[in-house]
Amino acid sequence: xxxxxxxxxxxxxxWENVFVLFIGVTIGTIVGAIPGMTPTTGVALxxxxxxxxxxxxxxxxxxxxxxxxxxxxxxPAILISTPGTPAAACTVLDGYPLAQQGKANKxxxxxxxxxxxxxxxxxLSLIFFAAFIASxxxxxxxxxxxxxxxxxxxxxxxVAGDSLSKGIGSAALGLLLATIGLDLIxxxxxxxxxxxxLLGGLKFIPVLIGLFAIPLVIDHYSKKYVPHxxxxxxxxxxxxxxxxxxxKSILRGSLIGVALGAIPGIGGxxxxxxxxxxxxxxxxxxxxxxxxxxxxxxxxxxxNNGVCGATMIPLLALGIPGDVVTAVILGAFxxxxxxxxxxxxxxxxxxxxxxxxxxxxxxxxLLIVGKFGIKYLARIADVPNSIxxxxxxxxxxxxxxxxxNTLFDVLLMMVMGVVGYIMMKFAIPAAPFLIAFIxxxxxxxxxRQSLVxxxxxxxxxxxxxxxxxxxxLAAASLFMILKRNLGSKKPAVQSTKSDE
Amino acid sequence: xxxxxxxDLLLGGLLILGCIFIITVLIPVGVQxxxxxxxxxxxxxxxxxxxxxxxxxxxVFILVQGYRARKRDDAEALEADDQLPFPRNVISVLLVIVxxxxxxxxxxxxxxxxxxxxxxxxxxxxxGYRNWKVIIPVAALLPAGLYYFFLKVAHIPMPxxxxx
Numbered sequence: 001x002x003x004x005x006x007x008x009x010x011x012x013x014x015w016e017n018v019f020v021l022f023i024g025v026t027i028g029t030i031v032g033a034i035p036g037m038t039p040t041t042g043v044a045l046x047x048x049x050x051x052x053x054x055x056x057x058x059x060x061x062x063x064x065x066x067x068x069x070x071x072x073x074x075x076p077a078i079l080i081s082t083p084g085t086p087a088a089a090c091t092v093l094d095g096y097p098l099a100q101q102g103k104a105n106k107x108x109x110x111x112x113x114x115x116x117x118x119x120x121x122x123x124l125s126l127i128f129f130a131a132f133i134a135s136x137x138x139x140x141x142x143x144x145x146x147x148x149x150x151x152x153x154x155x156x157x158x159v160a161g162d163s164l165s166k167g168i169g170s171a172a173l174g175l176l177l178a179t180i181g182l183d184l185i186x187x188x189x190x191x192x193x194x195x196x197x198l199l200g201g202l203k204f205i206p207v208l209i210g211l212f213a214i215p216l217v218i219d220h221y222s223k224k225y226v227p228h229x230x231x232x233x234x235x236x237x238x239x240x241x242x243x244x245x246x247x248k249s250i251l252r253g254s255l256i257g258v259a260l261g262a263i264p265g266i267g268g269x270x271x272x273x274x275x276x277x278x279x280x281x282x283x284x285x286x287x288x289x290x291x292x293x294x295x296x297x298x299x300x301x302x303x304n305n306g307v308c309g310a311t312m313i314p315l316l317a318l319g320i321p322g323d324v325v326t327a328v329i330l331g332a333f334x335x336x337x338x339x340x341x342x343x344x345x346x347x348x349x350x351x352x353x354x355x356x357x358x359x360x361x362x363x364x365x366l367l368i369v370g371k372f373g374i375k376y377l378a379r380i381a382d383v384p385n386s387i388x389x390x391x392x393x394x395x396x397x398x399x400x401x402x403x404x405n406t407l408f409d410v411l412l413m414m415v416m417g418v419v420g421y422i423m424m425k426f427a428i429p430a431a432p433f434l435i436a437f438i439x440x441x442x443x444x445x446x447x448r449q450s451l452v453x454x455x456x457x458x459x460x461x462x463x464x465x466x467x468x469x470x471x472x473l474a475a476a477s478l479f480m481i482l483k484r485n486l487g488s489k490k491p492a493v494q495s496t497k498s499d500e
Numbered sequence: 501x502x503x504x505x506x507x508d509l510l511l512g513g514l515l516i517l518g519c520i521f522i523i524t525v526l527i528p529v530g531v532q533x534x535x536x537x538x539x540x541x542x543x544x545x546x547x548x549x550x551x552x553x554x555x556x557x558x559x560v561f562i563l564v565q566g567y568r569a570r571k572r573d574d575a576e577a578l579e580a581d582d583q584l585p586f587p588r589n590v591i592s593v594l595l596v597i598v599x600x601x602x603x604x605x606x607x608x609x610x611x612x613x614x615x616x617x618x619x620x621x622x623x624x625x626x627x628g629y630r631n632w633k634v635i636i637p638v639a640a641l642l643p644a645g646l647y648y649f650f651l652k653v654a655h656i657p658m659p660x661x662x663x664x
Contacts, residue, residue, distance in 0.1 A: 188532035386629035
């Protein structure tokens, strides 16, 4: 153990890693602070820059962008009532009213402290639980992995959008696209049509950038220019008494974030709303919630950032990404020839420890970047989209070309961009598509390996308690999502009014 | 008629037609038969067929859902108020999509830097932004900076086309 830790320290403790992590947190915070840009877009655009890096360095850069982006989303939420990320939508409820009272600085600082604290708690949970779950997952065979992925995809498809059927449809399209290339068992061609570039299947990065960045660029040109008014930041900060008063809600929010983040597909937005509603329910100042209550900001941001480390638990322990950003990080592992999952803990434990060290440091960097950059970051929300989106497009083109030095990848990115835009217009969530696209080959492989093991008998998929456990979870979550969907459709008009 | 009101009907229809096309044309033509297959479930097209039949069922479900939703109150089907008026929004989007493919095609002959400069200039001005003190430095420095980053730092060659 100690020997592994010292080797891991050797891997992590380089100026390059520390610098890259700091840059990642800074880039992420800036990206998150730009309305319309999400941590997913930030991570997608940063990914091509990691090709030449060592695996740990590249992954730390992406993690830095992820964590910075999650916090950065609170800045425009507070200043211009436009959440930089979906997860920061809850921060608007109290952040913007506080900014209108001339206390934006107080709101921004509370968001920062709550984010850093929750991030730290989330990192600790990752370190404590990932190895334990990974050691348990060593017992999994192909049928167990198949049922686990089915369960994960069910949840991701169910909670990613407003419609369960569109979520499942999106996942099915992703699985279908993942079948392009050579057959896993027989080596015969599937949907290749003589195109050499398709023999190895569609590359993950052009698909990712195409789905998550290009649709934003296209959509920008169908919209009117709407100027926004940025609230002045002010001077008043968070007092010790205020921090103490909010601490219980922040801690509770962090734990809610951890619990929800560890379940594949849930993400930051539900966690922040649940943390906020729990804080509102238990607070002495509940009447002030929605009117500029600092405790509401702390709870929402804690819930939102509490998921960051926890989403890495299923990724590192099981090889299953918890959300789109961790799916991108899974892609980054694969680019470097590594497959996250229980075997990674056996074969590359020093690398895992090195990543843990970086993750812990990222919370501190988040505090530093946020604390010293608040006044400058507040101005980022003013960057006009008219200049931002052409810049994003050029970054996409360079990134897509850099993968394989071929224009085919740029073309693939553009095509996926148009597909992503059409999906956006039909309200089809892109997250299940991408995660299914990444997990597709693993899912198919475990499906066919299971059938080989079971001599073609489908009863292999219910061979033991682990399979039953995941299948029951999948069925139960499907039932609950369906119930929620049907329940929310009936009083559509009323529910919009009673959102508060 | 608003797009949002009929979008599920359209989506369901497209999914059903797409799935029928995949089952009847793409799978027979695009999935090679290995000749001998030990078990039917291990055949290269078995997994694909499961996905496509599932997708077809979802398409039918969305179509039915769309048919029922069509009868709901029109107030629910209002377009977002931040959109440009029709048909300007559609024309703008189509122009941008066409431009994206011209941009991609031009990289082969003109390299990656020059078309990127033109892309930034055209796309910023297309959306009505006219602050040349910002546009020109960004258009000139960003592609050049990215080119040198990938070439010198990441050691990934980037095309320069006729300028190389």
